[in-house]
Amino acid sequence: FFGDYPREMREMLSSNLPKFTSEEKRLLQNKADFIGVNHYTAIYAKDCISSPCDIKTYEGNAMVQAVGERDGVAIGRPTAFHGYYDVPEGMELIVRYVNQRYKNTPVYITENG
Known part of the structure; x- marks a missing residue:
């Protein structure tokens, strides 16, 4: 929905989270x-x-x-x-x-x- 992980999630789990390209983030926004x-x-x-x-x-x-x-x-x-x-x-x-x-x-x- 928002194109990225929530801020708290990025702060706590950053190294464990898959990284998104700018294009992937754009594709993830508002898609439901x-x-x-x-x-x-x-x-x-x-x-x-x-x-x-x-x-x-x-x-x-x-x-x-x-x-x-x-x-x-x-x-x-x-x-x-x-x-x-x-x-x-x-x-x-x-x-x-x-x-x-x-x-x-x-x-x-x-x-x-």
């Missing part, structure tokens, strides 16, 4: 006809740069830990599926975020679990 949102659950993303985390990473690139509770309180009502929570406001929050981040791109709810 729409964004489809599949939403099943919500989790917290714990910052593992400024706080300790016990994470298992792929090639050491993970900088967050996905957790379902904070201060001992679950993010929502647990479901029958381990690690999934019922968080109805999660759909609204993700749709608002996508609309704000990717202005003028149609958004469709393609799945809702």
